[in-house]
Amino acid sequence: MLNNDDTSTATTETTGGAPAPALTVEQKPFEREKHIQYFKRLLQMLPQQYSSHDTHRVIMGMYAIGGLELLGVLDETVSEANRKDWIEWIYAQQRIPSITGEDSDDHDALYGFAGPFSGLPFPENTGNQDKRGCECGLHSTVYDSGHITVTYAALMALVALGDDLSRVAKEPILRTLRRLQLPSGAFIPTTTDYQPDMRFVYCAAVISHILNDWSGMNRDTTLEFIRQCQSYDYGFGQNLHEESHGGSTYCAIASLGLMGGEALGDQRTMVRGENEDSAAFEKRKARAGFIDKEATRKWLIMRQTTGFQGRINKPTDTCYSFWVGGSLAILESIDLVNENCDRGYLMETQHKALGGFGKWANTFPDAMHSYMGLAGLSLIGEPGLRPMDPLLNTSKRVQERLYTQSVFWKTSA
Amino acid sequence: MSDQDDIPFYEKPEWADIVPIPQDDGPNPLVPIAYTKEYSTTMDYFRAICRTQEQSERALDLTKIVIELSPSHYTVWHYRQTLLKALNKDLSSELDWIQYMIDENPKSYQIWHHRQVIVDHISAALLPADVPTSSTFSTLTTASGGIPYNALSEQQKEAAREAVKVELAFIAAALEEDSKNYHAWSYRQWVLSHFGPGPWWAEELEYIDKLLETDIRNNSAWNQRFYAFTQGPLGLSQENVEKEIKYTKTKIERTPSNESPWVYLGGVLRKANHPMSEIKEFCESLLPMPRANFSPYLHSTLLEIYEEEAKARRTIESVTKAKEAAVMLAEKVDPIRAKYWNWRKGQLNNISVEA
Numbered sequence: 056m057l058n059n060d061d062t063s064t065a066t067t068e069t070t071g072g073a074p075a076p077a078l079t080v081e082q083k084p085f086e087r088e089k090h091i092q093y094f095k096r097l098l099q100m101l102p103q104q105y106s107s108h109d110t111h112r113v114i115m116g117m118y119a120i121g122g123l124e125l126l127g128v129l130d131e132t133v134s135e136a137n138r139k140d141w142i143e144w145i146y147a148q149q150r151i152p153s154i155t156g157e158d159s160d161d162h163d164a165l166y167g168f169a170g171p172f173s174g175l176p177f178p179e180n181t182g183n184q185d186k187r188g189c190e191c192g193l194h195s196t197v198y199d200s201g202h203i204t205v206t207y208a209a210l211m212a213l214v215a216l217g218d219d220l221s222r223v224a225k226e227p228i229l230r231t232l233r234r235l236q237l238p239s240g241a242f243i244p245t246t247t248d249y250q251p252d253m254r255f256v257y258c259a260a261v262i263s264h265i266l267n268d269w270s271g272m273n274r275d276t277t278l279e280f281i282r283q284c285q286s287y288d289y290g291f292g293q294n295l296h297e298e299s300h301g302g303s304t305y306c307a308i309a310s311l312g313l314m315g316g317e318a319l320g321d322q323r324t325m326v327r328g329e330n331e332d333s334a335a336f337e338k339r340k341a342r343a344g345f346i347d348k349e350a351t352r353k354w355l356i357m358r359q360t361t362g363f364q365g366r367i368n369k370p371t372d373t374c375y376s377f378w379v380g381g382s383l384a385i386l387e388s389i390d391l392v393n394e395n396c397d398r399g400y401l402m403e404t405q406h407k408a409l410g411g412f413g414k415w416a417n418t419f420p421d422a423m424h425s426y427m428g429l430a431g432l433s434l435i436g437e438p439g440l441r442p443m444d445p446l447l448n449t450s451k452r453v454q455e456r457l458y459t460q461s462v463f464w465k466t467s468a
Numbered sequence: 469m470s471d472q473d474d475i476p477f478y479e480k481p482e483w484a485d486i487v488p489i490p491q492d493d494g495p496n497p498l499v500p501i502a503y504t505k506e507y508s509t510t511m512d513y514f515r516a517i518c519r520t521q522e523q524s525e526r527a528l529d530l531t532k533i534v535i536e537l538s539p540s541h542y543t544v545w546h547y548r549q550t551l552l553k554a555l556n557k558d559l560s561s562e563l564d565w566i567q568y569m570i571d572e573n574p575k576s577y578q579i580w581h582h583r584q585v586i587v588d589h590i591s592a593a594l595l596p597a598d599v600p601t602s603s604t605f606s607t608l609t610t611a612s613g614g615i616p617y618n619a620l621s622e623q624q625k626e627a628a629r630e631a632v633k634v635e636l637a638f639i640a641a642a643l644e645e646d647s648k649n650y651h652a653w654s655y656r657q658w659v660l661s662h663f664g665p666g667p668w669w670a671e672e673l674e675y676i677d678k679l680l681e682t683d684i685r686n687n688s689a690w691n692q693r694f695y696a697f698t699q700g701p702l703g704l705s706q707e708n709v710e711k712e713i714k715y716t717k718t719k720i721e722r723t724p725s726n727e728s729p730w731v732y733l734g735g736v737l738r739k740a741n742h743p744m745s746e747i748k749e750f751c752e753s754l755l756p757m758p759r760a761n762f763s764p765y766l767h768s769t770l771l772e773i774y775e776e777e778a779k780a781r782r783t784i785e786s787v788t789k790a791k792e793a794a795v796m797l798a799e800k801v802d803p804i805r806a807k808y809w810n811w812r813k814g815q816l817n818n819i820s821v822e823a
Binding site for chain 1: 489490492494499501504516519540541542543546585657685687695734735736803804805807
């Protein structure tokens with residue numbers, strides 16, 4: 056019952072009116088070299104406890120590549136031979152329509168990138184520039200299907216590795232996205248898994264952005280879903296009525312940011328124009344993603360403890376320095392964060408011997424928290440890290456590569 | 469595991485006819501995993517069985533082995549669901565196994581979802597005859613509106629109440645282990661609403677109250693309270709709203725520096741279209757309390773109320789009062805967010821004061 060009475064637990068109250076203690080935070084050194092070694096080891100071989108991540112292995116690849124990229128050493132670390140082989144490996148996970156034309160409507164939900172587990176033969180590297188992955192023919196089943204998160208991670212990893220995306224099967228991926236969106240606006244991850252949530256909305260938004268084509272998504276219903284996931288405290292849950300959560304809040308806000316322009320608008324402060332009739336005003340409001348943007352900003356700011364927590368009254372955790380910090384960066388409010396406290400916490404969660412970051416101090420590092428620790432530090436300008444684009448959750452350099460080198464962007468630029 | 473002895477399944481005679489399909493990872497894969505022999509051999513057999521979509525007891529056993537090794541595998545669950553149906557299996561023993569799996573993997577999205585799929589399928593018997601039910605488990609019947617509890621026969625109502633009782637007890641056990649398990653709460657909302665407007669909604673508020681007695685800072689329980697209060701069949705009558713406001717104020721008085729009841733109170737007021745100014749006196753009455761006067765949530769609520777007042781009155785006094793609240797937060801009460809509160813103070817300059 057200790058937790059139920061402020062007189063017995065809280066630190067500030069018991070002082071009976073004295074101001075809160077001064078904020079002095081120990082700043083341990085940033086173990087940059089050890090982090091480089093940590094991510095290099097991940098790329099060589101993931102230890103066996105990662106077996107349960109097998110179907111989503113490319114996500115681990117995205118974090119390992121992304122970590123080295125933020126540390127500024129990706130190009131010098133990955134040899135040209137590895138770079139080419141890994142690009143081939145990622146394309147081998149792509150599901151594409153059969154070249155012989157046995158494509159059918161049933162296959163529409165299968166496209167995109169899949170885990171490396173289905174037993175299809177690794178497509179031979181014939182040097183053919185049209186060769187893009189495993190063909191889905193009459194023999195294909197739902198068990199060969201792609202997965203929206205794997206597709207997102209594969210595209211991000213390809214851009215980071217400097218591929219121009221010319222072998223990405225854009226139209227089939229867009230057809231599959233249309234099949235994965237529910238009437239509510241939410242997305243399911245793959246045709247055999249009926250679990251919609253905000254994470255998959257974000258994946259769909261990044262995929263649409265990378266392909267520079269939003270025809271795979273119904274923007275109106277997506278916006279409606281995102282708005283409805285805003286909770287009574289103005290954070291966002293994974294689904295309607297669910298508790299506000301730093302991860303789903305990032306996915307919601309970043310999706311709005313990727314949708315661009317009016318999607319980041321705020322219904323609360325919108326004013327009807329002098330020459331605007333009420334129907335037009337309502338329509339304009341429906342294109343805004345926030346019910347009360349100021350209240351969402353406050354919810355995010357309130358998540359800072361030293362680093363950040365993901366939910367009200369939950370412990371601080373490394374990854375929320377990015378999920379919450381990134382959301383604030385999208386709202387152009389990262390400068391409102393207390394960097395000193397945030398940095399102090401992240402330095403504590405570095406693993407002294409192995410490199411990488413755990414979720415808490417003295418916990419074992421893992422690929423996701425290690426990447427997010429760097430991303431969080433990059434947002435607050437840590438020296439020795441490349442600057443981030445908070446929407447795509449990658450370095451600005453990789454973002455630039457997408458716009459200048461990928462086939463979907465460079466001609467339109 | 470389905471076998472009690474130590475021999476791996478793939479060394480048993482009933483698997484001798486299967487030609488395993490190895491994983492073809494190409495010459496130089498990205499992030500290879502140091503698979504154990506048990507993992508890779510199991511997957512080799514699973515690939516072979518999956519390729520032919522064999523519908524057999526041994527295939528069903530194998531899905532269980534794969535799931536226990538890799539619960540986040542994204543196609544094995546659907547295969548298992550298809551097999552359960554094709555082989556006409558007893559779904560109550562499936563629920564027992566799920567219970568075991570959730571004890572082992574309480575944070576697996578897939579396992580909780582599997583429970584939902586199975587319970588959805590069992591409960592389809594309570595749906596009106598004209599509602600199409602899924603033949604492959606791939607979509608939930610909830611999409612068609614859930615069970616019309618009030619239109620059920622007495623016998624059916626009894627069955628629905630029993631099913632809800634079993635599920636809520638099962639979820640409560642998981643919440644005993646981790647009272648903030650996101651999956652458990654998500655599934656709990658589905659159970660409450662899927663079976664329609666039954667008597668379990670009233671009991672839910674009592675259950676949440678019990679959890680809040682144990683941990684008044686459990687924000688997941690507060691969120692569930694908002695769900696039960698606003699989405700349940702009890703309705704937002706004026707009497708219920710007043711009761712809820714009073715309940716929350718009592719909790720705030722006990723723990724003024726607990727963010728959960730503060731955001732909850734704001735949520736209830738807005739939902740019922742009450743102005744925030746309604747709690748101004750309550751907030752000001754807390755200020756002299758030693759354990760309340762350093763609550764960032766008390767002071768930020770006051771800031772919000774004073775800001776609204778300043779926007780309405782547009783007087784120097786009202787703006788000054790709001791600024792003082794922001795300064796108090798920045799300098800004394802909540803210095804970690806000093807930059808934010810100072811920014812909020814700056815925003816107050818946008819209010820054009822009438823001379």
